[in-house]
Amino acid sequence: MQAATLPEQLQSKCYCPSCGKLLVSARCLDPWAISLVCLGSHRFFVMPETPLAWQTAMAASLPLPHLDSWAPQDVASFWLADPTVRPMLNEQLAQLLRTILEARQVSDNPNFSFCPLCGGPLAEYEQPDIWVRGLRCLNGHSWAERGGCIYCKIDGVLFRLHAEDPDKTTSQLIAAWLKRHPHLDTNLHESVRRVLLSSRFCPADSADR
Numbered sequence: 375m376q377a378a379t380l381p382e383q384l385q386s387k388c389y390c391p392s393c394g395k396l397l398v399s400a401r402c403l404d405p406w407a408i409s410l411v412c413l414g415s416h417r418f419f420v421m422p423e424t425p426l427a428w429q430t431a432m433a434a435s436l437p438l439p440h441l442d443s444w445a446p447q448d449v450a451s452f453w454l455a456d457p458t459v460r461p462m463l464n465e466q467l468a469q470l471l472r473t474i475l476e477a478r479q480v481s482d483n484p485n486f487s488f489c490p491l492c493g494g495p496l497a498e499y500e501q502p503d504i505w506v507r508g509l510r511c512l513n514g515h516s517w518a519e520r521g522g523c524i525y526c527k528i529d530g531v532l533f534r535l536h537a538e539d540p541d542k543t544t545s546q547l548i549a550a551w552l553k554r555h556p557h558l559d560t561n562l563h564e565s566v567r568r569v570l571l572s573s574r575f576c577p578a579d580s581a582d583r
Contacts, residue, residue: 375461378408378420381528389493391486391524391535392416404454404472410535416484417538419472421465430464431560441565446572449565450475464561466547469536471566473544474573484537486524491515544575552580 380388388397390412397418402409408420436459441449450471453463460468489496489511496517501508506518517526522543525534539547548570551558570576 375406375425375457376423377406378422380408380420381531381533383491383528384533387493389488389490390414390416391418391488391490391496391537392484394488394493394495397490402472403451403475404468406454406460407468407472417478419469419536419538421468421534421536424465425461425463429462433459433462433464433563433566434560436462436563438563438565444565446569447475450569453563453566463566467551467561467566469539470544470547470551471569473539474569474575477574478538480538480540482540483522483543486517486519489513489515489517490524490535491528541575545577548573548575549577549580552576 388410389395390397393412393414393416395412395414397410397412400409400411400417402419404419406422410418410420438459441452444452453459454468454471454475486509487496488494492511492513492515494511494513494515496509496511499508499510499516501518503518506520509517509519509524515526517524522537522539523534525532527533551562551570552567571580
């Protein structure tokens with residue numbers, strides 16, 4: 375598994391999609407991801423390559439009895455950092471575990487108003503994919519936005535910049551993972567379920583599951 379990297383064009387300068395200020399590297403409790411923050415405290419993440427579905431579907435069946443006695447924070451850190459299990463950790467679960475560990479408070483969804491490549495203002499443009507919002511700056515950099523993520527192809531490689539989810543979204547995602555859905559449960563190891571249940575983001579009606 376490869377850690378996340380920034381495209382060469384963004385290594386010297388990367389601009390905040392929310393306010394246009396420079397983004398700089400920040401401490402991240404997911405050792406495989408990159409955390410970027412601006413002076414306006416907007417935080418974004420570059421995630422490692424998304425694991426394949428067949429890999430993450432093996433997570434629930436992993437024999438890890440030593441985790442039964444571990445504190446939730448230690449379990450979360452183990453799943454994020456250990457190279458033997460991280461390739462089997464669903465990307466969304468990885469983001470949730472990192473959010474739980476960092477215990478930040480985020481009230482609102484981000485605005486995507488500025489180009490990460492040049493800092494210029496973004497405007498919507500018509501494009502064929504109805505599930506995403508097309509954004510383009512005056513320099514011709516084209517982006518797509520969906521669900522708190524802005525992405526484009528740079529030198530033929532898809533680059534995604536994830537915003538820090540607001541607390542409400544984090545709670546909704548945790549509730550969805552705890553619903554005992556057969557297609558999700560194969561991805562959810564019991565130790566990770568315990569971390570979600572113990573989190574302050576866990577909805578009260580999910581704690582009994």
